Amino acid sequence: MKIKNIAIVGGSGAVGMVQSWILAAAGHTVTIVSSRTQGSQRLVQLQKHGGITFHCPEFDDIAQSLPETGLSRDSFVKKFVGIKPVQLRMEKYLDQEGFTSDELISKVQLEQLIREAMKIPIGPHLNVANHVKNIEIPQDYIAVTVKATGLTKLLAQHINTIPQLPNTPVATFVNGLMPWFRPEPDFGGMRLPALHNQYEYVETLGLNRSMGGIIIKYGAVADAPGLSRVKTPVQNARTVIGPVASVEITPQLLKIKDLYESAGLSVLLPVSDRGIAQIMFEKLALNMLNSPAAIFGRNIGELLDDSLTREVVVNAVNELYEIAKTQAVYLANSRDSFIKDLLSKLENVRPLIPSTLQDIEAGRPTEKDAILRAVIDLGKKTGVHTSYLERIYELLAEIEHQALVDRTQVQPFRDKVLALLSQAAKSSKHPFLAANFTVRSIF
Numbered sequence: 001m002k003i004k005n006i007a008i009v010g011g012s013g014a015v016g017m018v019q020s021w022i023l024a025a026a027g028h029t030v031t032i033v034s035s036r037t038q039g040s041q042r043l044v045q046l047q048k049h050g051g052i053t054f055h056c057p058e059f060d061d062i063a064q065s066l067p068e069t070g071l072s073r074d075s076f077v078k079k080f081v082g083i084k085p086v087q088l089r090m091e092k093y094l095d096q097e098g099f100t101s102d103e104l105i106s107k108v109q110l111e112q113l114i115r116e117a118m119k120i121p122i123g124p125h126l127n128v129a130n131h132v133k134n135i136e137i138p139q140d141y142i143a144v145t146v147k148a149t150g151l152t153k154l155l156a157q158h159i160n161t162i163p164q165l166p167n168t169p170v171a172t173f174v175n176g177l178m179p180w181f182r183p184e185p186d187f188g189g190m191r192l193p194a195l196h197n198q199y200e201y202v203e204t205l206g207l208n209r210s211m212g213g214i215i216i217k218y219g220a221v222a223d224a225p226g227l228s229r230v231k232t233p234v235q236n237a238r239t240v241i242g243p244v245a246s247v248e249i250t251p252q253l254l255k256i257k258d259l260y261e262s263a264g265l266s267v268l269l270p271v272s273d274r275g276i277a278q279i280m281f282e283k284l285a286l287n288m289l290n291s292p293a294a295i296f297g298r299n300i301g302e303l304l305d306d307s308l309t310r311e312v313v314v315n316a317v318n319e320l321y322e323i324a325k326t327q328a329v330y331l332a333n334s335r336d337s338f339i340k341d342l343l344s345k346l347e348n349v350r351p352l353i354p355s356t357l358q359d360i361e362a363g364r365p366t367e368k369d370a371i372l373r374a375v376i377d378l379g380k381k382t383g384v385h386t387s388y389l390e391r392i393y394e395l396l397a398e399i400e401h402q403a404l405v406d407r408t409q410v411q412p413f414r415d416k417v418l419a420l421l422s423q424a425a426k427s428s429k430h431p432f433l434a435a436n437f438t439v440r441s442i443f
Contacts, residue, residue: 003140003259007132009033009154012042014220014355015173016145017228021054024125025089026263031127031135042225043128049226051121056230058083059114063107070106073099084264086118093117141256143213144172147355148370151201169252171211171241174198175287175355176370177280177378192381194373211256214240214283221353240268240279281324281331285342287371288316290356291396294366297357297414301350304343308421312432314339315388323375326382356396360403360410368396387433398439 011020011032024030034043046052062079071079073094080087093116099105105113120126129135132142146154151174177195191199202210221229239260241253249269257267268279292312293303303309321335332338359366372393379386395417402409417437424431 001255003028003255005029005031005137005140006259007031007033007129007135007139007142009132009142009144010146010150012046012222012225013145013147014222014228015215016143017052017222017226018054018220018230019143019145019173020126021052021120021228022085022263022265023259024052024120025054025085025092027088027125028259028263029125029127029137031129031137031139033129033132033135043130045225047122047128049224051119051123051126051226053115053119053227054086054230055114055118055228056083056086058086063110066107066110068107070104070109072102072104074101076105088264089120090117139168141259142168142170144170144174146174148174148176148198148367149365151197154201167209169209169211169256170205171213171256172201173213173215174370175290175367176284176372177374192374192377194369194377198370209252211253212242214279221358239265242269277324277327277329278331281320281327281329284371284375285317285320285331285338288320289313289346290354291366291368291372291392292316293354294356294360295392295395295399295414295417297360297411299350299357300346300352300354304346304350308418308425308431312388312392315430315432316392317342319379319384319386319389320375322384323379323382323386326384327378360399363403363407365404366396366400368393368400372396391432391437394439395437 006023006028008016008020008023008030010016011030012034016032020030020032032043032046058080065079066076077087077091077094080090122128127135144154151172177192223229241256241260253269257269260267289300289303292309293299296303296306296309298306298309303313317339318335321331321338324331332341356366356368356371372389376386376389376393379389399410399413402413417435420435420437421431424435428434
């Protein structure tokens, strides 16, 4: 029996809205569920918007390539072949509006057509609920798309309800080292203190129905409640789903794979726990840019163009690479080749504003513990030096504190950090470590 009814907990956030839109566009019934008080406010605003509107960079490419005279409906739809979720939605909308196969679609019509077609209204395929217990229809699948910082609140608000649906699989999509990650036995299979809340979350949920989810290359941004934008090409996105308790490919897992593939997403099922770790560390390498971006207040392109901030990123990823090796994860033949490949990929997302920078600008707590602290803990337990990661963590903790208390102090602090970094560069090969930043020592 296929999955039909889906609950997206945290669905009013950026990644949640993208998942909700894509699955609803494919004809599934999606219920967006609030994960916290702020989420409830977002949910109210999403309801006022009347649904979810989706935008991706491919739209701009299509607009530029469309002839002034227009294209027939069939030729126009072929423009979306590489982005199946959008193609499915566009075909359905054109059918509803009565467009014939040879009817011309002009460049003038394009903007309005995309705006109207890409909005999925609240209705048969898209619902909202303030709590899991308020969902009227039994769910076949639950996707949790909250930030790592939100799992604690999720425990308090939803966890007593979700176990009452014992047969419903739950996939949790979070950044950083994840609660289902099991360090290599050589290091005692130890738990990492920074992931305490995540471990509690998974164990309360139940290991046998817990899935770990990773989404790579989305670059999702919630411009406003109900307005979701992907800043990287949709066709490049990959969704990875893996079980927590084992690496067995179960019928339940295959159903989830079919669900996402029916919506046009590429899905990988790792064949071993090291396979899951491999992909997780690949994602972590991308996450490593989040914190420096937040510290320096720069997007990806700006971060990489400045040799001083680029050096911070490269050395942080170097440390991650060495930690990954202790877990039998080999990201490339060498650190240099991995860094080169990573930087090449990042050239395609230069305008991207990482989520940690978005959190700081909005005065929200960051995912520093899941992305940085857990990795640092793993490095310490495995004997890998993490000097850059530790200093990044300390600076991020300081700037996060300022963002939460008084955001007007954030930019002056950034300016001071950059000034000290530039000064240290005159006399040190490792200015980021040599600079005398005034922050609280954590390690």
